[in-house]
Amino acid sequence: xxxxxxxxxxxxxxxxxxxxxxxxxxxxxxxxxxxxxxxxxxxxxxxxxxxxxxxxxxxxxxxxxxxxxxxxxxxxxxxxxxxxxxxxxxxxxxxxxxxxxxxxxxxxxxxxxxxxxxxxxxxxxxxxxxxxxxxxxxxxxxxxxxxxxxxxxxxxxxxxxxxxxxxxxxxxxxxxxxxxxxxxxxxxxxxxxxxxxxxxxxxxxxxxxxxxxxxxxxxxxxxxxxxxxxxxxxxxxxxxxxxxxxxxxxxxxxxxxxxxxxxxxxxxxxxxxxxxxxxxxxxxxxxxxxxxxxxxxxxxxxxxxxxxxxxxxxxxxxxxxxxxxxxxxxxxxxxxxxxxxxxxxxxxxxxxxxxxxxxxxxxxxxxxxxxxxxxxxxxxxxxxxxxxxxxxxxxxxxxxxxxx
Amino acid sequence: xxxxxxxxxxxxxxxxxxxxxxxxxxxxxxxxxxxxxxxxxxxxxxxxxxxxxxxxxxxxxxxxxxxxxxxxxxxxxxxxxxxxxxxxxxxxxxxxxxxxxxxxxxxxxxxxxxxxxxxxxxxxxxxxxxxxxxxxxxxxxxxxxxx
Numbered sequence: 001x002x003x004x005x006x007x008x009x010x011x012x013x014x015x016x017x018x019x020x021x022x023x024x025x026x027x028x029x030x031x032x033x034x035x036x037x038x039x040x041x042x043x044x045x046x047x048x049x050x051x052x053x054x055x056x057x058x059x060x061x062x063x064x065x066x067x068x069x070x071x072x073x074x075x076x077x078x079x080x081x082x083x084x085x086x087x088x089x090x091x092x093x094x095x096x097x098x099x100x101x102x103x104x105x106x107x108x109x110x111x112x113x114x115x116x117x118x119x120x121x122x123x124x125x126x127x128x129x130x131x132x133x134x135x136x137x138x139x140x141x142x143x144x145x146x147x148x149x150x151x152x153x154x155x156x157x158x159x160x161x162x163x164x165x166x167x168x169x170x171x172x173x174x175x176x177x178x179x180x181x182x183x184x185x186x187x188x189x190x191x192x193x194x195x196x197x198x199x200x201x202x203x204x205x206x207x208x209x210x211x212x213x214x215x216x217x218x219x220x221x222x223x224x225x226x227x228x229x230x231x232x233x234x235x236x237x238x239x240x241x242x243x244x245x246x247x248x249x250x251x252x253x254x255x256x257x258x259x260x261x262x263x264x265x266x267x268x269x270x271x272x273x274x275x276x277x278x279x280x281x282x283x284x285x286x287x288x289x290x291x292x293x294x295x296x297x298x299x300x301x302x303x304x305x306x307x308x309x310x311x312x313x314x315x316x317x318x319x320x321x322x323x324x325x326x327x328x329x330x331x332x333x334x335x336x337x338x339x340x341x342x343x344x345x346x347x348x349x350x351x352x353x354x355x356x357x358x359x360x361x362x363x364x365x366x367x368x369x370x371x372x373x374x375x376x377x378x379x380x381x382x383x384x385x386x387x388x389x390x391x392x393x394x395x396x397x398x399x400x401x402x403x404x
Numbered sequence: 405x406x407x408x409x410x411x412x413x414x415x416x417x418x419x420x421x422x423x424x425x426x427x428x429x430x431x432x433x434x435x436x437x438x439x440x441x442x443x444x445x446x447x448x449x450x451x452x453x454x455x456x457x458x459x460x461x462x463x464x465x466x467x468x469x470x471x472x473x474x475x476x477x478x479x480x481x482x483x484x485x486x487x488x489x490x491x492x493x494x495x496x497x498x499x500x501x502x503x504x505x506x507x508x509x510x511x512x513x514x515x516x517x518x519x520x521x522x523x524x525x526x527x528x529x530x531x532x533x534x535x536x537x538x539x540x541x542x543x544x545x546x547x548x549x550x551x
Contacts, residue, residue: 183450187458194465194485203478210481213462217488220455224499226510229517233491236517241484241524248477248528252535271471279464286456293452293500339507340514348511355518362522370529 004070011067014060015086021057023090025049081111183223190216207245211238228337455496463489476531476541480524487520 061083068079085107092104193213200206214237221230344352462485469482491513498509534546 180450183454187454191458191461191465194462197481197485198465198469198472203475206478206481210484213485214488217462217492220458220492221495221513224455224495226495226499226513229495229510229513232514232517236521237484237488241521244524244528245477245481248480248531251532252477252541254539268472271468274471275464275468278467279461282460282463283457286460287453291452291456291500292502336507336510340510343507343511347508348515351515355515359518359522362526366525366529369526370532 007067007070011063014063018057018060018064018087019090021053022087025091078111081107085111182219186216186219186223189213189219203249204246207242207249210245211242214238214242225336227335228340452496452500455492459489459492459496462492474542474544476534476543476546477528479543480527480531483527484520484524487516491516 064083064086065079068082085104088100088104088107092100190213193209193216197206197209197213200209214233218230218233218238221227221233466482466485466489469485470479473479473482494509494513494516496509498506501509531541535541538545
């Protein structure tokens, strides 16, 4: 018992020394004139320390490690995580950098998850499962991405890509297939970007988060065997609609107002309640319903038999033998563009034509609505008597609204 | 979808217990769900439900963006998210249909994309007009029918 008390005192001393030293490191990094306050400055400060300092740090680490083992935490990973969380706490506090806090919170989450795992599992097996390695790789990936990039926007993107690639790698190493791994990466990309769009403060950032969310949706289309649709998504949404949004941002930007799309506070509470309950309801419906679903192995063998399938089958996973007419299973998906074209020209000919007219009308209408007020419109303004604040500004060659 | 099954089956069992037990059960549920999700995610085969759940989450986020933002352009971005969630549903249902792999869902989604393009162009033109007359694109300020 006495030796345990002495041990505890030594461990506390080691912890205090480590805390002071790492805190000084952080402030040293903070004092540097090239005020980056990032990981680079911290690494530079670390490099200026002597050999004795490293030796002391290693000794402290060993003492803490042994002490944690002595009080009953016999799991290696958990011990290392606890020490790391303790060491980086003063750094995060001193450096006042958001990246450090994110790193520290990931460590703390890992420690909590580790304790939970440790307490729940009967033999204290703990960190032999995949969740632990997921946390480790996510932590390391986030760290690397933060070192490589700067700023929260890029940090968020780096973290997203890091998590996505980690999930893909896990899926590769695990029992899943490539398509499943890609599904999880795309899910992280689409939902994570949409969440960042929700919380983003800058409207241009919102546009770019929309871009990466829509790219995730395009990935879903490709995974579902819809190649034409996936590329149409990239062309129309990312190439067209998003640029339109950026033009909209640019044209409606007032120089004196920053580009912050403020949330309406009156709508936040009911909005969050409505959105969250709608999400929960939809998720319950989607996951709780017993859908009559074709298993993925059978998707490739079923298919509608049509007259068309004698020479070409619109089903991407089936192909008809041109000589015998026998339907065979193709291992990989065929392009869907032929089948889509046939559908557009036969079954869906009326909606197709209606949509063409709709596009024409929308184009003419948008041009009409968005036109600047020109000379010819002055009479119109005069007739309606529209002056005042309404007609105060116009875009293009227009004069300031006609004086009534 | 082990997590959701557990949530739906064990939801009412929490009633009648003390707050501490409730909190403990909540913590247990969240942590165990995270473990389940991480393990199920890399072992369970991706099927129709996975796509439906992802699209439901995207739809909810889009709805939140539409309801909480004040800028017209931000609201339009939320609407694009809603339309994309619907598109995923169409394609996924067509893919896993009991009738076999169909192209009808993809056709409908193509129509949705076209209509979304038309809608975005028109709505941005209207936003431009609002900006011209009100000198702002905040939806709260556009409360008058007069131009």
